[in-house]
Amino acid sequence: MNYVRTAMLIAFMTALFMGVGLLIGGSNGMLIALFIAIGMNVFAYWNSDKMVLRMHRAKEVDQRNAPEYYRIVEQLARNADLPMPKVYIIDNPQPNAFATGRNPENAAVAATTGLLNSLTREEVAAVMAHELAHVQNRDTLIMTITATLAGAISMLGNFAFFFGGNRNNPLGIIGVLAAMIVAPFAAMMVQMAISRTREYAADRRGAEICGNPMWLASALQKIAGGARRVVNEDAERNPATAHMFIINPLNGQRMDGLFSTHPSTENRIAALTELHREMGGASPQGGNGPWGRAGDTDAPRGPWS
Structure with missing residues (x-):
């Protein structure tokens, strides 16, 4: 089903891209926009994960240089098959933290040192389970392609601003306004809607993978507080990737309103608390996961790097 949704999203974003191209440059502008959209879709499919990891200066680790962190992800991957x-x-x-990759066979998960140093082992496991849920649900492809196309549509807005559109087209001024205001706004709304609906699903599946919804609820509360206090400069420079993180990394995005890339943390915690009650108030393993007791807040955290 996610393949169908991905195809529909790509088709919509491409049509939007072409429509703005038509208004800016007439039929030639639409044709150019079509070729650009095709090229960007192909490029995004094969390379968007590498681009996102490079934007945030992520470094690959293994069981030799980050054994605890690596083993947690390894165990969770086995849990999720x-x-x-x-x-x-x-x-x-x-x-x-975030996940990326075009499919489960070519996926990557990334966590910041701030997350690994401030959360308990159970909370880290819950966060990485959430990211693996995105991989399992095949959200990572659609999220990275959405970011790429949203950036491309915003680029058209800059193009329209500097070059003024097609002067032979009576709708040229409309195209300029659409490219500068309407199209980036529409792309942003699609990007936000995609992220917000999928975060709830990933929270639920991630809680099932790690075994205890309250681990993730506790982690979300800590991450949200940290995100408000600490500026993520790489994310601020690349805001189109904000929807990929478990919590919005951009400062000031705290409300579950129209312009938020994520549901509010309070709403997500409430949903996880309800899931906890549905599961009988404990994990399916009787309150004990593969990382020790659920209530052990002094669980070891390192070495992470």
């Missing part, structure tokens, strides 16, 4: 993803650490004090 997923191939082992590549594992990355981002040297950034803001607690956060």
Whole structure:
């Protein structure tokens, strides 16, 4: 089903891209936009994961240089019956994490040093389970392609601003306004809607993978607090990737409103608390997961790097 949704999203974003091209440059502008959209879709499919990891200066680690962190991801991948993803650490004090990759066979998960140093072992496991849920649900492809196309549509807005559109087209001024305002806004709304609906599903599946919804609820509360206090400079420079993180890394995005890339943390915690009650108030393993007792807040955290 996610393949169908991905195809529909790509078709919509491509049509939007072409429509703005038509208004800016007439039929030639639409044709150019079509070729650009095709090229960007192909490029995004094969390379968007590498681009995102490079933007955030992520470094790949393994069981030799980050044994605890790597083993957690390895155990979770087995729990979810997923191939082992590549594992990355981002040297950034803001607690956060994301997943990327075009499919489960070519996936990667990344966590910041801020997250690994401030969360318990159970909370880290819950966060990485959430990211593996995105991989299992095949959200990572659609999220990275959405980011790429949203950036491309915003690029058209800049093009329209500097070149003024097609002067032979009576709708040229409309095209300029659409490219500068309407199209980037529409792309942003699609990007946000995609992220917000999928975060709830990934929270639920991630809680099932790690075995205890309250581990993730506790982690979300800590990450949200850290994201408000600590500026993520790489994310601020690349805001189109904000929807990929477990918590919005951009400062000031705290409300579950129209312009938020994520549901509010309070709403997500409430949903996880309800799931906890549905599961009988304990994990399916009787309150004990593969990382020790659920209530052990002094669980070891390192070595992470």
